[in-house]
Amino acid sequence: xxxxxxxxxxxxxxxxxxxxxxxxxxxxxxxxxxxDARKGVLGLTTTRGDRLFISLLGSSYIFLAWLGLxxxxxxxxxxxxxAWGTFCFWKV
Amino acid sequence: MKTENQKxxxxxxxxxxxxxxxxxxxxxxxVNYSVQETFGDNxxxxxxxxxxxxxxxxxxxxxxxxxxxxxTFLILIIEVPLGIAIALSMPRKGFWVPVCxxxxxxxxxxxxNVVGAMWNIFTLPDIGLLGYFLNHVIGINYxxxxxxxxxxxxxxxxxxxxxxxxxxxxxxxxxxxxxDAYYQAAKIDGASNWAVFRFIQxxxxxxVLTIAILLRFMDSFNIYTEPFVMTxxxxxxxxxxxxxxxxxxxxxxxxxxxxxxxSLIYFAITLLVSWLFYTxxxxxxxx
Numbered sequence: 001x002x003x004x005x006x007x008x009x010x011x012x013x014x015x016x017x018x019x020x021x022x023x024x025x026x027x028x029x030x031x032x033x034x035x036d037a038r039k040g041v042l043g044l045t046t047t048r049g050d051r052l053f054i055s056l057l058g059s060s061y062i063f064l065a066w067l068g069l070x071x072x073x074x075x076x077x078x079x080x081x082x083a084w085g086t087f088c089f090w091k092v
Numbered sequence: 093m094k095t096e097n098q099k100x101x102x103x104x105x106x107x108x109x110x111x112x113x114x115x116x117x118x119x120x121x122x123v124n125y126s127v128q129e130t131f132g133d134n135x136x137x138x139x140x141x142x143x144x145x146x147x148x149x150x151x152x153x154x155x156x157x158x159x160x161x162x163x164t165f166l167i168l169i170i171e172v173p174l175g176i177a178i179a180l181s182m183p184r185k186g187f188w189v190p191v192c193x194x195x196x197x198x199x200x201x202x203x204x205n206v207v208g209a210m211w212n213i214f215t216l217p218d219i220g221l222l223g224y225f226l227n228h229v230i231g232i233n234y235x236x237x238x239x240x241x242x243x244x245x246x247x248x249x250x251x252x253x254x255x256x257x258x259x260x261x262x263x264x265x266x267x268x269x270x271x272d273a274y275y276q277a278a279k280i281d282g283a284s285n286w287a288v289f290r291f292i293q294x295x296x297x298x299x300v301l302t303i304a305i306l307l308r309f310m311d312s313f314n315i316y317t318e319p320f321v322m323t324x325x326x327x328x329x330x331x332x333x334x335x336x337x338x339x340x341x342x343x344x345x346x347x348x349x350x351x352x353x354x355s356l357i358y359f360a361i362t363l364l365v366s367w368l369f370y371t372x373x374x375x376x377x378x379x
Binding site for chain 1: 117120121123124125127128130134136138140141144145148149357360363364367371375
């Protein structure tokens with residue numbers, strides 16, 4: 001049924017990761033409604049969802065920039081992306 | 093803790109399903125294509141991130157991206173001030189209001205491909221009204237099929253003709269929502285026209301202008317049909333904007349992998365610019 005979508009394990013894992021993150025947010029939102037809105041260091045008022053969005057968008061740029069400027073392997077940008085995500089959920 | 097009624101979410105479900113079908117599933121397929129190579133027959137071979145690397149380092153992509161940013165920049169810098177100026181000079185009440193509104197809305201009712209075809213014929217040097225007039229009456233050498241500058245002037249003018257109305261109508265909606273009391277207060281204080289614009293009209297138009305600029309950014313950044321019908325990306329590659337290049341790679345060369353990688357990079361740019369713009373414009377409202 002989904003063979004036309006040309007699935008691969010790495011891309012499937014990527015989407016499983018993103019959807020589980022959204023799932024975790026849904027659970028958190030049911031437990032603690034209100035989105036945990038706060039004003040972070042960038043001067044933006046963000047909720048948990050905003051912080052996930054900023055982490056993912058920023059990570060995609062970190063990987064693209066590294067790929068374009070330096071090329072593989074991608075361990076360094078992986079570390080940078082994890083650091084960026086941590087920073088987003090911690091401070092932004 | 094207060095229990096909130098969450099039933100409203102079920103009403104969003106149909107939209108979610110629709111978006112899943114027409115956006116999410118195709119998008120996931122594009123992600124899958126972007127890491128594979130295919131020779132047809134639904135047979136795919138793992139390629140890794142090679143396509144992304146290739147696209148990010150290709151001069152052709154850089155050139156198309158540069159042209160795309162230039163086009164969008166020109167569109168915004170012309171259409172937004174022009175749209176505000178027209179909205180400011182439109183009547184607020186009386187017989188001419190519906191006439192102006194309908195006239196303004198007309199260009200937006202015309203489909204993209206028709207606009208492209210219209211402007212193509214309109215500007216052809218030998219048979220088009222504008223093209224013939226410029227070339228044979230005034231004597232300016234103006235040929236958008238030969239001269240890149242003429243092609244650029246034509247596609248920018250065409251987009252201004254087609255979409256300035258959107259900025260006009262949204263700004264106008266913002267303007268008519270300002271109560272008379274504001275103007276009376278300004279008059280009592282002896283405010284100049286500029287002060288009225290800067291401190292009353294512009295702040296009141298901010299929300300609708302944000303939407304207008306965002307829509308114009310996304311539309312002009314993703315524009316395909318009009319320049320494709322008009323110039324086909326030519327002369328040479330001079331008007332090959334990102335989407336035209338993308339379609340050339342995907343359908344012309346049938347390189348699905350590179351095209352998918354390119355469209356994801358394209359998507360990331362649109363997403364970032366739209367998010368940045370929206371966040372910065374609405375930052376003060378939320379705090």
